[in-house]
Ligand SMILES: NC(=O)N[C@@H](CC(=O)O)C(=O)O
């Protein structure tokens with residue numbers, strides 16, 4: 001692996017510098033022209049490009065094992081690298097469910113073999129996501145995969161006694177329960193956000209209160225047992241208010257918003273195009289404004305993609321029959337740039353916080369990921385050209401599924417290169433030909 005010099009890059013959007021990567025770490029950051037360039041170094045012209053810590057996704061669906069027709073660990077993590085990520089947390093709603101040490105170790109190993117990003121499996125909270133019995137949380141935590149994030153995502157842990165026990169249990173290993181907040185009885189048969197649009201087009205609605213009631217209950221449970229709660233894909237103005245209140249009270253809660261909830265609204269359901277069918281549903285313009293404000297003021301800690309690939313078969317059908325979910329790994333950073341950076345609501349340093357440092361900390365992988373862009377740190381980095389624009393082409397993406405809601409849309413920003421411990425996984429804006437040998441990787445233990 002040759003050393004690399006990034007010429008004229010702007011760490012966190014600041015002053016231009018030459019950044020030298022060698023032996024898997026950041027060797028030097030110097031004024032342009034002033035760095036000691038190691039022999040055989042690969043030079044990359046990075047004038048005006050923003051250098052960020054490698055992005056970390058706390059919420060990715062990789063679909064393997066079980067739905068390799070929609071995505072595999074290899075295809076999904078290649079998409080992640082293309083989107084500027086160096087680590088992802090892989091959700092547990094696979095088949096079989098990731099509810100044992102065996103399955104999480106399998107996913108972890110597949111991630112290592114693929115070599116695109118660090119894959120950190122999420123463990124299920126309940127056996128088979130059935131919401132009836134706690135899964136082997138301790139065994140997953142102690143496994144080679146070192147699971148710290150537990151979630152039944154796709155389903156809500158709605159039984160309050162099970163949720164309480166899970167919150168108590170994970171304290172032993174500093175874990176966190178990531179809740180998919182959806183009151184099941186209030187959302188039976190729901191197809192989209194409940195509101196003016198659902199009434200007009202005649203689709204069954206998913207009321208905001210079904211999300212907010214669970215978040216309110218869970219922050220109180222987390223306070224009661226003194227544990228750590230993470231709220232997945234928060235989507236309503238009321239949810240932002242509840243999390244803001246809970247944080248003000250000192251409750252140990254963190255929250256995420258997806259890129260799609262930062263930019264899309266339920267007006268898109270009028271197309272009856274199931275690409276826009278997602279859980280939680282796209283909400284109103286007022287909700288979009290509230291989640292942007294929550295992200296800007298720190299109430300919402302992170303942006304997480306909820307990348308949810310689905311086959312053509314599961315999406316190319318009438319709205320009511322289609323699966324919930326949309327892809328997001330390859331467009332996340334551009335959506336955050338469009339809605340938050342270009343709008344003057346977040347700086348690039350803030351983006352590094354909400355898309356790298358904070359998710360790494362919540363997932364307890366902050367020893368190796370989400371580190372500062374500083375000398376001696378692991379060279380997990382992404383280089384972005386913020387002045388580029390591109391029209392999203394679903395067929396040209398690295399993900400194995402075509403259900404991007406941004407097809408044909410023009411978005412700002414382009415990931416030019418991604419580095420995992422100093423090795424390029426993306427170069428010249430495209431994933432490199434050959435992924436890394438597993439042996440060259442290390443450091444997460
Ligand atoms: N977001 C979705 O609409 N779907 C996710 C599940 C989930 O995140 O709840 C999926 O696994 O497809």
Ligand SMILES: [Zn+2]
Pocket residue numbers: 153154155180232233279280
């Ligand atoms: Zn979910």
Ligand SMILES: [Zn+2]
Pocket residue numbers: 059061091153154306308
């Ligand atoms: Zn999800």
